[in-house]
Amino acid sequence: MEKLTELKHSLEETWHSLGDDWRHLRERASGALTRFTPLAKNNKAPATTSTAAEFPSANWALLAGDLFEDNDKFVVRLEVPGLDKQDLDIEVRSDMLIVRGEKRYEQESSSGQYRIRQCAFGSFHRSIPLTAPVLADKATASYRNGVLRIELPKTEQASGRRLEVRGD
Structure with a gap:
């Protein structure tokens, strides 16, 4: 017993x-789980009506990220491989960072078939809450080796703006 x-x-x-x-x-x-909305076929990504054999991609994917904060700034790092810097759109609000993007489907080959499809394609957005207002005019963004890095200096007053992504 x-x-x-x-x-x-x-x-x-x-x-x-x-x-x-x-x-x-x-x-x-x-926080990292992100929905990808399929695009129309003329944008090189199939719409939601495609068959699984035609385009069995995931509609959800993880966009891993880090949010670092010190007394002067926030630093956000998002892993968004497979994009070009022009595929990213960044908006800074007083208490929110919004990152939008679009990952396009590229056909590997006209013959053969995929055995595993875990990559998501289409448009996405991530909203990252900030615990303090930031100087949107002084914020910077860069993209290198699939990692988007955004630096947001803190301030006492709230403001907002769109950022241009710099890169290689």
């Missing part, structure tokens, strides 16, 4: 641990 009690206790601990780990993963991924 003692062995059965030990086994039950061990299973309960394992179950709680899995639950805690799953909750932690869900919390970490919730």
Whole structure:
């Protein structure tokens, strides 16, 4: 009977641990999970009516990012591989950073087939809340090796503007 009690206790601990780990993963991924809206065929990405064999891409993907803050500024880094800097649109508001983009589908080959398709294509946007107002006129953005870096100096007053992305 003692062995059965030990086994039950061990299973309960394992179950709680899995639950805690799953909750932690869900919390970490919730901000990075981004919806990609498919584009029309004339924009080199199929619309939502395409068949799975034609274009079985995901509609959701993770755009991992970091938000660093010190006394003077915020620094946001977003991993957005496969884009050109002109595919990105950045808007700064008093308490929000909004990054929009468009990832276009490129056909690998006219023969053969994909066995796994996990990449998402289409337009997307991410809204990143800021805990303090920023100087939108002094904000800068750069894109290099698939990483978008945005630096936002802090201020006491709120303002907003669009940013131009610099890059290689």
